[in-house]
Amino acid sequence: MPGPRNQKNEMLQGTLDMLILRTLITGPAHGHTIAHVIEHTSDEVLQVEQGSLYPALHRLEDRGWVSAYWGVSENNRKAKFYKLTAAGRKQLVAETSRWRQIVGAIGRVLGEVEG
C-alpha cells in the first residue's frame, strides 16, 4: 500500500520529520508557522516543500509523536495546532543524536580529504 507521496529523497524526509519535531519543542504551532520557522531559522537555506509538510505532520501524528488540536492562530484564524508528545520528545533526542553521529562521521571523512 503506497504511503503519502513525495518520497523522492529518504534523507530529506527523515530530516523534515526531525526539523518539525525540533520546531515544536518551543511549544505548539500550526503548519504554516512550522514551515515559516524552519525556513526562517535556517536563514532561508531550507525551503519546506509545503506539499510534503502536511503528509509529514500526519505521519508524525499517526505515530503518536505529535498530537493535534484545533485552535485560533495569531492571525485570529482557525488553525490546526500540533504539540510534541513525550514519545515525540524521545524520538527527537534519538534522531538528533543519530544525526550528529552521521554529520560527525561525514565531517571526519571530508576532513581527511581537505587535510
Next chain:
Amino acid sequence: MRLFRFRHRREKDADLAQELEAHLQHEADDYEAQGLSREEASRRAHVRLGSATRLREDQWQWNSLGLEGILRDIAYGVRTLARSPGFAMMAILVMALGIGANTALFTVVHSVLLKPLPFADPERLVMLYERSVDTNYPFNIVAPGVYAEWQKDAKSFEGMAIFGSSSYNLSGDAGQLPERIEAARVSDGFFPILGVKPAYGRVFDSSDDQRQAEATVVLSWGLWKRRFGGDRSIVGNKILLDGAKYTVIGIMPGWFAYPDAQVQAWTALHHEIPPDQLTALDNHSFNAIARLMPGMSMQQALTEIDIISRHLREQYGANLPAISLGANMRLLLDDLVHDFKTPLYVLLAATTCVLLIACLNVANLLIARAASRRKEVAIRAALGGSRWRLIREQLTETLLISSVGGSLGLIFAYFAIHWLVGVRQDIAREETIRMDWVAIAFTVGVTLLSAVLAGLIPAVSTSGKASLAALQESSRSHTGAQAKTRLRRVLLSLEVALTVVLLIGAGLLLKSYEKLRSSDMGCVTDNVLIMRLSLPEADYPDPAKRAAFFDQLLLRLRALPGVSSAALANVVPGQGYGGDNIITIPEHPPLAQGQVQIARRRFSDPGYFAALQIPLVRGRIFTDQERVDKADKVVITQLLAHDFFPDEDPIGKHLVVDVLLDNHPRPYEIVGIVGDTRFQISEPPLPMMYFPISSGLSRRAVIVLRSQQDVNALASPAQQVVQSLDKDLPVAYIETLNQLIGASTIEASFTSTLILAFAVLSLVLASVGLYGVLSYLIQQRTSEIGVRIALGAQRDHVLRLLLLDGLRPALVGLVFGLAGGAMASQLIRSMLYSVRPLDTATFVVVAAMLISVAALSCLVPAWQASRLDPMRALRVE
C-alpha cells in the same frame, strides 16, 4: 490502526481540507503583509502549496484498505468483459474445459496413485516376487515352497503371508439361488500384516490355518449385508461353500477391499490346500505379502530373500528347471497401481497441455484486444495511471475469467469423475476416487496460476515505454504494433507445438488401439456366448464324476433350440494366461542344464475347435472315448510344433507332463496340431497344448455357445440346463466372447479416445488463434494493402503474401511440435502395441493435418484482404 483510519477517513478528509484552507489563508496573510492585493496573495499561496486536491487524494488513498481498489478493478473487469461477451464466453469456456479436465485427472491420479493405502504403516508393506527363468517375467508370482524358505530364514520382515485367489459356489438356503463368489485363500498372517481388524468377530489364527482344522471363513461387509441381511448372529454359524460347511468367524469392515474389490470372502489357505501342494519350489501360483521390520530398507530385505532364492536354485535347479533365478520385491501401493501409472500420468500431461493451450489462447485474445485499446491505455498512462494499475486491471480480468472458468470446471470435473469411475471399473483402487479438499485446493491453485499466466503475458506487453509511442504513432503506420505481433506469433507457435504433441500422442495411441482391436485372436469371436462354472470338490470328488457331468452338460446344451454349437474348455481365448506346465519330449535328447520347455495348458472337449473355428492343421482331435484314465492323447498348437519340433513331425511323439501337479509326470501322445489362439489380445500367442476336458482333471469349465441368432438369448436357457443338472451349481460371468476381449482393450480405447478429444480441442483452439492473429495483422495493414493494390499489386500475390505471413508461426510450431512429439512418444512407449514410437505415417498425417487446418484458418482473412477495395481501405482512417 489502519482500520481505524479507514473508518474515519471522511472526517479526516474534511479535517485536512480545513487545515489546508487555514494554511492558504495564513500564507496569503503573509503575502498581503508584503503589500500584495488579497487576490494576488491568495493566488500565490495556492501556487506555493500546489494541488490541495492531490494532497487530499493521497491521504484518502493512504487511509483506505485497498479494498475499493480491488472492487473497482473487478467492476472495471466485468464491464470490459461485458463489452465483448463473445470473447468472455469463449475464454471462460476454454478455461472451464482446461481446468475441469485437469481437476478430474488430478483427482484420479491423487486417489489412485498418490494417496497412501488405508493400512497401518503402508510404506512398510511389500509384495514379494520371484524372478522367473523366463526373463519376460521378472515379477513372477511365488511358489509356496520358496515362500516357506523365505519365511523360515529371512530376518528383515516383521511378518509374511501367502495368499491366492479362488472362487466358491455359495449354496443357497431358504430358496436363494446358488451364486459364485470371488474369494482369497490367505495364510493366518494376512490380516495382521495389513494391520486390519474385523468389524465383527475375529480373523484367522494359526489353529484355523491348518489342514485338519475346522473350515472357517471371513466375509466381506458387502456379502454379509447383501446375502445375510447384515445379521450379526451369522458369526459363529455355518454356511455352505462348494458344498462343504464353513463357520463364519468374522466380518471385515466395508472399506476393506484387498486383494481387490471383487473378493467377497477369505478362507484359510492351509486348510483349503493339501500340504503336499504347498511344498513345490517350482509351482508359481501364489502371492506373497510382507511387512518390513521398522528401519529396514527394501534393498536390504530384497538382498536377503534373493540370496535364499539363489541358494535354492543352486541346490535344486538341476532337477527342477522351472525354479526361479532369484527374488524380487516392490511396494504394495506400486504393485496395486503399477499398470495404471503410465496411462494416468500421460492423461494428466495431456490435460495440462490443453490447459496451457487454453491459457495461451486467452492471452492471445487479450493481446489482440489490448492492441485495439492501445491509445486508451497510452492516454491513461500519460495522465498518470501507474503501470502497476494497468497490470492489475489485466490480472483482475483474467482472474475473473479463470475463476468463473474454474468454478464451471469444478462442476465439469465432478461429472467427468462420475463418468470415468463408471466407465473404468478396472482401475485399481477405483472405489477410492473422489473429490476431496486436496482436489479443490488443486483447482484453486490451477485457477490462480492460469490467471497469472494468461494475464501477465499481455499485461507486461501492454505497459512500459511503448505507450508513448502509441500516441506519437501516426494512425496510418503499423510499426508500433510490431513487437506485439511478434509476441503473439511466439505464443501461437507454442500453441501449435503443444497441439502437435497431443496430436502425435493421440495418433500413436489410436493406431495401436486399432491394431489391438484388429489383431487376430486365432478363432471366431462373433456370436459366441460364454459362462463359467466350477465343480466343487465336495460334490465332484473324482474325475469320472466330473467327466460324466461335462458329458451330460454338453448333450443337453447341444439340444437347446437355437444353439448351433456348444463346447467346453477350462479357459477360452482372451481369458488370460491360464495354467502352464513344463514339458519334456521323451523322443528328444535331454535339454542342456537350466533349459526348460514350457507350454500353456488347456482342457477342452473335442467339439471346441470346430465351435470356435480353430483350424485343425494336421492329424486329429482326441475323441469322446479318450476320457478319464484313457485320456492319454494331447493336441498341440502350431507354435508348439514349430518351437519344440522344428524339423520333424510331432504326430505320434509324446509330451511328458505333470498335469496333476502331483510330481508324477505322465506321457501323452500327440495326435493333432491346431491353429494358435491368443490368451490375451495384447500378447502374441504362446505354445499351447490341449487335453480332453473329459479327463476330469479340470474342475473349472467355460461353456461356449454359438448361434446364428442373438446369442444373449441363450443365457437363460443355458443356465436352466446347468440348474437342472445340479441345482446348487451357479454359473458366473455370462458374457459374449467379444465383451471378454473388449474388456482388456478398454484401457487402450479409453486413453486413446480421451487424448484424441484433447488433441482435437487443442487443434480448434490453435486454429482460432491463427485466425485471430492473421485477422488482426491484416486489420493493422489495411491501408498498406490498399496502397499496394492501388499501385497495381496482383490480388493473388497479396493473398500468397498474407497466407505465408499467417502460416509462418504455424510452421515454426509444427517443427517444434514434431520434435516434442518424438520425445513424448518415447514416454508412452509402454502403452503402444505393435506401433513404433517414431511411426512415420502418424507423424506425416499429423503434419499434413496441421498444415491444412492452419491454411484453412488463415485463408479466410487472407482472402478477404486480397479482395479489398483500395478506395475503401485508404479511407478507413
